Amino acid sequence: MSSTHPDESFFSSLAQPGIQRLRAYDPGHDLVAFRRRFEGRFLVELGSNENPYGPSAKAKEAVLGTIHDSFRYPDPLGGDLKRALAAKHGVEAASILLGNGSHELLMQFAQVFAGPGADVVASKYGFAVYAIAAQAAGATLHVAPCNADDHAMPRGHDLDAIAVTITPTTRLVYIANPNNPTGTWFGADAFAAFMAKVPADVLVVVDEAYAEFVDAPEWASALSLIQTHPNLVVTRTFSKAYALAGLRVGYAIAHPGLIAVMERVRESFNVNSAGLAAAEAALGDDEHLRWVVARNAEQRASLAEALRARGLMVFPSQTSFLLVKFAEPGDEARVARIDAALIDAGVVLRPMGGYGLGHCLRITVGNADENRRLLAELDKVLA
Structure with a gap:
């Protein structure tokens, strides 16, 4: 291709071999775009493992x-x-x-x-x-x-x-x-x-x-x-x-x-x-950290229980998120439909296809209000 009109492949050919084969980190959904789309409405962001309680x-x-x-x-x-x-x-x-x-x-x-x-x-x-x-x-x-x-x-x-x-x-x-x-x-x-x-x-x-x-x-x-x-x-x-x-x-x-x-x-x-x-x-604010960790543990346990009660497999977790199996391997299309429907309802989770776990979604443990909204919308989608 002419160097006067280069494209990505041209510049990739100039890069080091490891970079030529590299794919950029996938952050999941475009949350900034979703925030604009749902401006003025309650957008539940449960895809990036952020702390819903905020800093000290x-x-x-x-x-x-x-x-x-x-x-x-x-x-x-x-x-x-x-x-x-x-x-x-x-x-x-x-x-x-x-x-x-x-x-x-x-x-x-x-x-x-x-x-x-x-x-x-x-x-x-x-x-x-x-x-x-x-x-x-x-x-x-x-x-x-x-x-x-x-x-x-x-x-x-x-x-x-x-x-x-x-x-x-x-x-x-x-x-x-x-x-x-x-x-x-x-x-x-x-x-x-x-x-x-x-x-x-x-x-x-x-x-x-x-x-x-x-x-x-x-x-x-x-x-x-x-x-x-x-x-x-x-x-x-x-x-x-x-x-x-x-x-x-x-x-x-x-x-x-x-x-x-x-x-x-x-x-x-x-x-x-x-x-x-x-x-x-x-x-230096140990009190706030302890409070956050305690809230996360409470909500992690209650959210996992609620998801399991809906027939979903929830992997054990010691983090601020849950990995949840929504379909059998090979039925990734069903999970994509669930993910898309939740987005339309203003609930954002993290697709796992990039990890070879396309039959799962990762869910950040939100606060009580966020988790209630997630479960309510999920019930509609699963129905």
């Missing part, structure tokens, strides 16, 4: 306090937030890396530690960003099978299968606990046994975006193993339980030497001033 009042106040200095660059080191996080997690500040959401960090770990000739391992039905990160870095992704659909833990990570998938060319393993999009989790003992099998030169990145919502007694944060496993990384975010999704603040905790290498590629001023201030304030 202290976080809101902190954001307002940054406005008068908005002409200044933010602290390039994020020092105050790092020190607050270090105190909370009992680590040194040098062990913390800040990101524009944890998404940025997940991408950068592959950029730094993987690449052409290297392998990345993730589990089937894992977060879509892991595959994108591997491919963007030019690495080869190997997908380990998940657990069988048993009653206790359907579609959960099979840590033994992940360990077997690691080879001498593996440089990076991505694991989410609890997992998005399934909501499933694994216990502390199982993870400790897994880490004992992982070679020291293979980095294990544990994505704990939903950690604050967990109440399963067998679960424990991978942070407890950081001191004994220098190849272990834990990522967290302020987007979920802390309700700061719009401000984009995430962080990683790992060995200071590992963090120092990551700092070489961190973008200058990658976390804005409002985000830094809000995250620090939110971190």
